[in-house]
């Protein structure tokens with residue numbers, strides 16, 4: 566294995582470790598899934614911090630897996646590194662014989678290994694064949710997308726995944742160009758995009774081709790479809806007390822994450838019942854209030870962290886969830902009583918602003934989602 570072509574600084578590493586620690590540092594063997602192993606920066610730190618933890622590392626990129634294998638060689642007796650798309654997690658767990666997991670991390674998107682590789686076609690700044698597949702063993706390439714999609718299909722990809730205002734213009738330019746000759750290089754595509762964007766707009770928002778390249782990468786790798794399936798599957802496999810941490814770099818990834826968690830942290834039972842009906846209670850509690858952002862120091866040291874959004878949650882014990890409902894009902898009654906004449910004032914009892922059972926600034930009912 567040669568030198569790494571990129572160095573990847575793990576994003577929000579300390580915060581990820583802090584969030585995962587209660588789930589992984591239990592008094593027994595624990596199982597952690599790194600669903601996006603990459604260069605194994607997060608995975609290595611988890612294995613170092615938790616000597617009783619077994620790691621299952623997934624990546625769809627065989628090159629990333631090869632590097633990760635070298636980096637994690639000293640933990641060989643407690644790692645399983647798997648070439649898989651993360652929506653295949655249930656099959657991987659079944660095959661390896663792990664019915665439940667204690668931690669799972671998704672650090673979404675591309676790694677610097679992929680971005681910095683001159684031959685993979687992810688970077689608009691380097692000329693390369695238009696590939697952009699994270700898994701070079703299967704799937705369609707960016708070249709196929711660019712040269713075969715219809716105008717409406719291309720414009721949709723650029724508008725939705727790239728949030729590109731000039732999606733229609735760029736799609737028209739691509740169609741015109743490919744009439745002449747197929748578009749096969751990243752430099753040609755980047756130039757075409759630059760020419761399609763009105764001059765004043767070229768001067769704002771970074772490189773004009775950035776959004777188009779991001780959109781094509783998401784389409785080529787079917788990133789959002791895989792995440793939409795993978796997140797609920799990962800949540801289903803977490804044991805009680807198990808924790809999930811998701812690092813998103815795109816608003817659509819963050820929205821999918823928010824929705825997957827929102828679905829689990831809300832009670833589905835009638836609001837006024839003092840107890841949770843069996844099976845209707847929340848199955849998770851949030852560990853993050855809204856999406857957590859990186860600090861200035863981290864962004865200064867690692868520009869890749871600039872767009873990160875972190876969300877995390879913990880699987881609840883169903884009994885504790887039922888108890889939480891009873892506590893919340895008592896709390897609601899207390900607040901109601903305080904606002905009825907002759908029953909006291911907001912200053913007379915304990916502070917109704919502190920949510921019961923919410924000792925660590927998290928949001929049990931999901932309102933902070």
Ligand SMILES: C[S@@+](CC[C@H](N)C(=O)[O-])C[C@H]1O[C@@H](n2cnc3c(N)ncnc32)[C@H](O)[C@@H]1O
Nearest residue numbers: 601603604605606607624625626650651672676
């Ligand atoms: C941002 S990097 C992860 C970096 C890693 N946390 C580290 O510290 O080195 C994302 C990795 O996830 C992989 N990946 C992206 N989408 C994937 C998917 N759907 N299934 C499996 N791996 C995926 C990419 O190939 C890439 O190596």
